[in-house]
Amino acid sequence: MGCKMNNSIKWIQLTLGHLSRNKFWGEDPDTQYHSVVASSTLVKDGDINILVDPTLPVEDMEKRLKLYCGLDRNDIDIVFATHFHTDHRIDAEKYPNAKLYMSEESVKEVEELRVSGGPMAEIFLNGAVFDFEAAPRHMTANVEVVPLPGHTLGLSGLYFTSDGKKILLSGDTIMNPEYYAAREGYFIDASQEKTRASMDWALANADIIVPGHGDFFYTNDPAEKKILWRKLNLCADGEETSVLVKIGKENIIINPVLHGHILREAIYDAWGLDPSDITRVICLKDDPKHTMDLKLMSNAKYYIATSTESSMGFESWISSDEFPIDIMDISGDPVCVFESGGRKIAVTSLDKDDKRISLDADIVAAGNGVKIL
Numbered sequence: 001m002g003c004k005m006n007n008s009i010k011w012i013q014l015t016l017g018h019l020s021r022n023k024f025w026g027e028d029p030d031t032q033y034h035s036v037v038a039s040s041t042l043v044k045d046g047d048i049n050i051l052v053d054p055t056l057p058v059e060d061m062e063k064r065l066k067l068y069c070g071l072d073r074n075d076i077d078i079v080f081a082t083h084f085h086t087d088h089r090i091d092a093e094k095y096p097n098a099k100l101y102m103s104e105e106s107v108k109e110v111e112e113l114r115v116s117g118g119p120m121a122e123i124f125l126n127g128a129v130f131d132f133e134a135a136p137r138h139m140t141a142n143v144e145v146v147p148l149p150g151h152t153l154g155l156s157g158l159y160f161t162s163d164g165k166k167i168l169l170s171g172d173t174i175m176n177p178e179y180y181a182a183r184e185g186y187f188i189d190a191s192q193e194k195t196r197a198s199m200d201w202a203l204a205n206a207d208i209i210v211p212g213h214g215d216f217f218y219t220n221d222p223a224e225k226k227i228l229w230r231k232l233n234l235c236a237d238g239e240e241t242s243v244l245v246k247i248g249k250e251n252i253i254i255n256p257v258l259h260g261h262i263l264r265e266a267i268y269d270a271w272g273l274d275p276s277d278i279t280r281v282i283c284l285k286d287d288p289k290h291t292m293d294l295k296l297m298s299n300a301k302y303y304i305a306t307s308t309e310s311s312m313g314f315e316s317w318i319s320s321d322e323f324p325i326d327i328m329d330i331s332g333d334p335v336c337v338f339e340s341g342g343r344k345i346a347v348t349s350l351d352k353d354d355k356r357i358s359l360d361a362d363i364v365a366a367g368n369g370v371k372i373l
């Protein structure tokens, strides 16, 4: 992924996103367990930069734009909100050169809410909501606005082709991979039936979905797989990618580079887990940068991905039928490779564009970001 692509459309997710409550983790709809963060994405069609669903204060969003794309707030030409809910348009008015768009139906919904009033109006009619204009059917030459009613009736996603793959930024009609796998909408959805119909449209028309509150995933991923996986971070501030893998009851972290509350939050956001739920940790290297917070994951057994002796006394990881995570050695740098839903995922400290890894992998979670091949 990243901002380097060989056709005109580039996209990069700027936040991983998570929900305030997730029924698939046994969380109750009446309780807010967690702050809410939507999935924000930058889409670049030629020279036009579209910021989709900005969910962090402009200063934080700008930090990510700089880090991942070399852009600042002045470079944003369009802010597109998939729907009018506040968490998808934070500080939208603070991008000085941007026009603000949401679907025509969403603009109408805002108007209706203004007239009807009530508690929903109080929650949602704040900030720049009246500055949004009705989006044209094509946001840019190659980026289409597609109706995905369900979460709200006016919700519309963005749909485009990038590197031969059809990408859909779905907004909250598809909340995250778990809600999609179960074909279920969120508890506040305007129409569960419409949500399911929109999910069917996504399956028929898109290869990859960036959901409203979670990491991207493939539409045809089987719901049941031996190995499930999630990224724990978006490779910020020179950090490498850390990955959480689920095999049966085992929760395995590959490349533990996060620490403290960041690690704790990332594990919770990914699957509602606590660091003490982590059973195994595979370190790519055994220097302090690559072995963060061993004590926090108090029940985990530590392994090193190399066959050389570990200075910290970790056993070498050996792939097995039970835990089929293979190690590939590239000039002394280990790459962990596993298969999930028929796709090969490689986790490494190396550069995501290193040709030696990409030969055999579908997704590379690397030392400097994630690449889809």
Ligand SMILES: [Fe+2]
Pocket (backbone or CB within 6 Å): 038, 085, 087, 088, 172, 212, 213
């Ligand atoms: Fe949302």
